[in-house]
Amino acid sequence: MDSAIANPQADHDAAEHEHEHVFVPQHRHHFATEEQQREAGSFGMWLFLLTEIMFFGGLFFAYLLYRNWYYDAFVAASNQLSIPLGASNTAILITSGFFMALAVWAAEVRKKALLVVFLIFTTLFGLAFLGIKYVEYHEKWEKHHIPGASFDASEFINPSAYGLKENPLPPDVAQKTQMFFFLYFAMTGMHALHMIIGIGLLVWLLARAQRGDFTQGYVAPIENFGLYWHFVDIVWLYLFPLLYLINRHPLAH
């Protein structure tokens, strides 16, 4: 192949306007250019998200299997989840994601005050999501719908006694609602754990953003955290219809 130093000047000029060879203080010496470092960071974060897709994938398959095996039980159990709470949570998380995207923009256009504000809103909406999740979990605790030794399926065997407009299920089918609740807690719990980690990271990013670390041209942490946050959002976008909206019209049959 021709020598790599054949015509450096022409190529150099051509590319010059695209990446100024400006080194931010956070430049790592094993990278040749800022662009390379940024690309590598982004790529690395996407690979990590791929591992998350596969991680949640196992749970999604378990859900697919047991929903098909125990459809009636899943429907009955799903109808006990609150749509207003679930839908609000979905809207809240979407809004949180919106603010995160705006935060990335603010970092890119170097507006520190806006960046901090957007990060704060991202965090607040994230916390609101977790708050509502806590309310929902608490309700399940009260109704003995947490899988394990204290699980009680009587609400599904005899719904009218609890004032519910549902079809009663035979006892052995009703026991399968435990499987639904296990998947509910496992999937939303795993999701919530990722959100808690995310909020922890947000607090750290906020502190650094306030110091001005991300509005001098070095936006990679904000960008890459944004990728993580949006991914967690996407997981919820699937969890909501799959867990809350299985069959909201059972009595129509």
Add this chain to the structure above:
Amino acid sequence: MAHEVEQEQHFHDPSNVTNPEHASHHIVSPAQYALVFAALLTGTALTVVAANIDLGVLNPIIALGIACTKAIIVILFFMHVKYQSHLIKTTVAAGFFMFLVLITMTLSDYISRAWGLW
């Protein structure tokens, strides 16, 4: 150490191995984000409304379809993938492909079991 590094990257790399596509540094505007935001909220509302209408086997299909659409616009716009290099796009696709392999190949057993509850 710093001066060594600066000297090196003055020769440019014509076969451009380090950054083959010079992924352009496009900044997505707040207006675009707002549009996506609106679309996501609309999708959510649609999903809830559709769930309350009995459409038989179409219900889960519509629900998943809307969820997939939302995921796609988040990925393309909030996560900037529309403006990223081919490498990133391929990576994202590979991830979802692998997820589908897990689901479908495992399903191949459960669907074809004679004794199954499917």
Add this chain to the structure above:
Amino acid sequence: MSAPSPTILKLPDQSSATMPKRNFINAEHGLLSWLLTGDHKRIAILYLISITVFFFIGGAFAGLIRLELLTPQGDLVSSDTYNKLFTMHGIIMVFLFLVPSVPATIGNFLIPMMIGARDLAFPKINLLSWYLYIAAGTIMIASMALGGVDTGWTFTTPLSTHYLNTHVVTTAVAVFIAGFSSIFTGLNFIVTIHRMRCPGMTWFRMPLFVWAHYAASILMVLGTPVLAITLVLVGLERIFGIGVFDPTKGGDPLLFQHLFWFYSHPAVYIMILPGMAVISEVVSTFARKRVFGYTAVAFSSVAIALFGFFVWEHHMFIMGVSNYSALVFSLLTMLVAVPSAIKIFNWCFTLQQGSITFETPMLYAFGFMGLFTIGGLTGVFLGSLGMDIQLTETYFIVAHFHFVMVGGMLMAFLAGVHFWWPKMTGRMYPESLSKLAAVVTFIGFNLTFMPQFILGYLGMPRRYHAYPPEFQVLNVLSTAGATVLGVGYLLPVLYLAWSLKYGAIAGDNPWQATGLEWQTQSPPLTENFPEIPIMDHEAYDYEWLEHKTQHEVTHVG
């Protein structure tokens, strides 16, 4: 052209040779400079030491297993203890030795050098990867000290979730953490290979070592998380009794196996691909010839990775899966053998008309090619449904995977350690002693595991500590072999340690190999190269090397 010499080894004049004044080992001093390093080479050394320790712990368990199997009665240990022995042997060998062996030691050390980079893309993540490995190992030892686990390394449900009272959750946590160590290594490699090649280093000029590690890294990143979630589910089931794998609560135990083997089959390719990576380099160097069919070998690595994801159900043929899916997976299993075979053919054709010399790495490589072929072929037998029903859960399976993993992978690891030892340490190991060790290992290996094929064929089940008396002769042979094998593995530890102080000074390129790592000092500088190299020739270009060495002044030290 002069008569071929019996060795290609070219060392600098020992009377005046010194180690390079400045290298990555003496660049900084003190324990903390090692424990907090970002230098991929130092991390590789840290891994090498830790992996060796865990190898011998796993090996000790193997010794106890073979000792028990000397006699047909279960007289050395109780059956529960025996179960713990083979479980811990399997878990340590798979997760703490085989999976990280070549990638985390040789891969970490060499990949940046082979592509002309100064380090991996994420040095801190590399260090984190090692700490996760150490954490996993510590928790594993703790689990052993607390009483161990006896589920088999496969944690099969509902045994592991319901019927055992041993430390399943602790071990599962250890394996979970080890999995993330592996994921971060793979992630680092993928980003590095894509984005940090030096100018002129196109994909098809990279050493095949890098290609194989790239394929293995994809498997690490995409497969390991499924293991992680599976272990989480096992833990949740044990702790909360939720029933996801419990038939009495509507769960399916087979779901566990699907999810477990979805990772664990690609895992075997994670383990073997780096070994194949080493063999490509060694065979080329010691035959003084470029690897035959570079493109085929490169793509076969990727093909192994891809097909490897589609065959996992062949571990479950007798477990109650549907006949139709078993047929599909059996067919796919036949296909996955093809890329591996392509590699063997290409290495053989590399040897043809090459100038072959028989230094220690080459001896190990020959061992690999023979033993891996046998192991791989027996894998094809096992992929065939009818045969598998007869042979599964017998010693045939045990022999099969030990042939590919020990006869294959471990030999490749030793080949790699010997081949790059001069590069990593600047010292040569003692050649005659190492040749002896290689031969001893080969003999010991065959004596240990060949009888096990026959045992399995005759019907001796695996994971049993007592067996019918008619199997004793073969078992005694196997145990005898294991003793020889143990000697064969102990020798390298001793002479390699000896060589650190007393070995001959190696110089830049004792094997006269191509490859960027051989064009710089041994041990390398912390920054790998004084200037970033420019790759202007193809891989395995011995003419380029010839031209270069004729025109260069040999410098010493």
